[in-house]
Amino acid sequence: MNTKVTIAGVEFKNPVTVASGTFGSGAEYGELIDLNRLGAVVTKGVANIPWPGNPTPRIAETCSGMLNAIGLQNPGVDVFIKRDIPFLKQFDTKIIVNVCGKTTADYVETVERLGDTDVDMLEINISCPNVKEGGIAFGQNPKSVEDITKAIKAKAKQPVIMKLSPNVTDITETARAAEAGGADALSLINTLTGMKIDIERQTFALANKTGGLSGPGIKPIAVRMVYQVANAVNLPIIGMGGIRTASDAIEFILAGATMVAVGTANFVNPYTTIEVIDGIEDYMERHHVDDIHSIIGIVK
Amino acid sequence: MNTKVTIAGVEFKNPVTVASGTFGSGAEYGELIDLNRLGAVVTKGVANIPWPGNPTPRIAETCSGMLNAIGLQNPGVDVFIKRDIPFLKQFDTKIIVNVCGKTTADYVETVERLGDTDVDMLEINISCPNVKEGGIAFGQNPKSVEDITKAIKAKAKQPVIMKLSPNVTDITETARAAEAGGADALSLINTLTGMKIDIERQTFALANKTGGLSGPGIKPIAVRMVYQVANAVNLPIIGMGGIRTASDAIEFILAGATMVAVGTANFVNPYTTIEVIDGIEDYMERHHVDDIHSIIGIVK
């Protein structure tokens, strides 16, 4: 049975990875699961310089979901290169580095710094709803998606995945813009902007007022967007948004995702990725699927 | 303690109503609850002529939510005027009629037909994701929102509520467009477009492929949008999206909604509206709030 997939020349032993920001750089979850099992590790977003992130509370629970406004706290790309890449290189898994920035120059600087390192792919976060500058502002306008994709592609030594925001009227427009800009792949969805109010204290549950909604509750939106994008562009898709079980992951694959990422579910059950990997194989066996490629995007 | 609210000159005994399409015209739920308790009944969408709606399956359950693609099945405005308005007039509650259409002319025709009837307000659904023509197509473009609002306002004898779609990049744009078109109030949110795939049968869970996501899982998105719109326009807002308890309703009120509507939760617990009405009073008592107006939109 083949579960290997290849995106932009990078071969993944299976189509299961983690969603950026929910897994750190793997060290913590590595105490609970065998990182060698994963198709890839996608790291927490990293910028050209350290970011302190937002004040707390940074998260709030919602029905079948959660809001986060971490604000892309990160140690900066220097520390990342020195500490996190060597850590991840110990494992037989691919490394995808999620990159964030406030300006195009920030992104490009980080991408260039990563150029000579041993990372396999870059995932560009132009869809974070929790920072004032950069992030989502880039990701909601097709023109700026195309521009930033181009600027990054001009300097990137590794294949580039553009991570799209679901907070748009028509996600196929930003997807096409990323394709036009030369993206090698797309990942979707990032979180949906949400808000929770603490009615007893009559204030926002998050210090940042709004946060990004993730988790099983948003899965139907994510599956719809993956389906739309898969039928609109010719790029491989990493699908995510609420994946908690192998069945969820298979929904994304049938809708058109070549890979899937587990995010919020890691918090609920740290073994989710492993269960998803095993569950996809069970499903393939049960449905007599020899090669995972024969089910990618077959629901039309 | 005052829980009365007034929107465009129409006084509601309390700020609690139902979300269109989840309550029929009240007859069925009237067997379970006392319709006299409600601030208003918002009816299922009605068009100028009968619509057959979509094929089945029309609904699917999701985590803390559901997808629906009823497709605005309705008996047409003639039957509605003859049967449903007289039924609702028996009760001491306001009548808000939800209007749908495929073209501006359809909407205007229905609105005109309702002009001489005993209904208190009109809610214009320009945000249904489940019909091919009309619906959401109108609601995603600020220019067309303004145009259709104007066209309807030119003919409407009752105050007009425009119902906004959450499937947009920036809901304050469509809200401002509705305001510019002369809307008397806004209601939000309608459902988010979603998809569910039946992985065993390898096909869509809904015959319509996509459907509208509603229920508690989407509440954070709805609260955020109500907050944004309340701070962007000068129109009263009917807030909805995942309200299941009085606490949920109060979140919307604190965010800026003058009224709230219970939708999907009617299916889970037919007594929800009554529990929400009572719960809002309890909250006001506990927080020494004499007039509900003093908490509308106070979280800033």
Add this chain to the structure above:
Amino acid sequence: MSIKKMTVTVNYQKKLAKDVYSMWLAVGSMADEAKPGQFISIYSNDSSRLLPRPISICEVDREFRSIRVVYRVVGAGTEEFSHLKAGQRVSVMGPLGNGYTLKQEGRALLVAGGIGIPPMLELAKNLDCEKDIVLGYKDSQTFLASELEDYGNVYIATEDGSVGTKGNVMDAIRQHGLTADKIYSCGPTPMLRAVKDFSVEKSIECEISLEEKMACGIGACLACVCKSKDVDAHTHVNNKRICKDGPVFNALEVEL
């Protein structure tokens, strides 16, 4: 008839066959008016699962004000119900729908397949006439057959031939040359289609019970429609609501 939603207590739960469970619920006044062919909506105790699971009334015990349901575990909701133990609580709404029209004279033919069998028990108990009861199963994992024998002549068909006629209920009907003045049926759509054709061919009055995904369960949301032959009085289109206008329909009223 009045519909109620309430939290009730499980009296007793038992496994009848692979994945098939029987559960008695102490439903109070809901039992007073429940009729064969009606159903109840059972709600999950897990708040991530919002929608009711419609389950047919299998038996009514008016003395102990209880209702029995027999159901198959097919997904998360029924899986959850199967773990309920005596004394535990669950929310239900009912009685819902119209039920079968009982014709007490002549000969009745009850035809049911799989998880369409449960409503036949209360129906058979309430039909005071000659009854032939044809039950279709996939294999030897039969259930309710012996209980139904108390109320009529039971004929079994199994797909794998392990019990009774090899084949489906129509094969059993033909094999035993059964006929009737009225047919009552419940089961998967292909079976209902065959039963309807048979009833039309033989000009026998026939009532069938339909299934569709439901949200409100009481006729308000228009989720659960089926195609009706005529323009329906409520909806004014060719759609009938299974939860409110059905689930039992005269076979001629609806398109399958």
Add this chain to the structure above:
Amino acid sequence: MSIKKMTVTVNYQKKLAKDVYSMWLAVGSMADEAKPGQFISIYSNDSSRLLPRPISICEVDREFRSIRVVYRVVGAGTEEFSHLKAGQRVSVMGPLGNGYTLKQEGRALLVAGGIGIPPMLELAKNLDCEKDIVLGYKDSQTFLASELEDYGNVYIATEDGSVGTKGNVMDAIRQHGLTADKIYSCGPTPMLRAVKDFSVEKSIECEISLEEKMACGIGACLACVCKSKDVDAHTHVNNKRICKDGPVFNALEVEL
């Protein structure tokens, strides 16, 4: 030290005071290494509630491989836990965080308020020195005080003055003129701030346990940070992760 997530069995649950419950969990090997000041994440059985509830380890029974937690019902998650009965199952992850650094000589002062009191019990049991234990409550609904008396001199402060000193823990410390070589504290932030100030003023080493909303509980998501005085070695900003670098910090390391 290895972290595990597992489904465990409730051994025993008991109400200690209004809204305060004590629960013993049979956690197996998780009990072998658990230290005072560490915590476990308890997960809801309701799948609409995703995030773990961090709860301090109140006592460890290594022989019976059990952990005791004492918690207050404040929302849906703790409400759910309070209904768990012996024999029922619940998912937990742990042991998490670093725990207190035990100083076995001199005099220790344990200062805790409200639902910050539970970790003091296992701490007191493991501190082999002279102990003064100051406990703050709102009113006469005290808990764990008599159990703590077995391990040190207990002083109580209540806001309404119904038991012990009227006021807060600092009032009790002053009233009894308590001092120490090391302070261990857990409780609401204003209390910790006062305790920290006191320790600075008296130049007493002081460890405090902090609280913040958590998602992963193991240091991966950066939800639960507090401000640290110095640039933190892991995050390279002035943020420490309470779940991983804490919840116990040297009072001088963090800003409150």
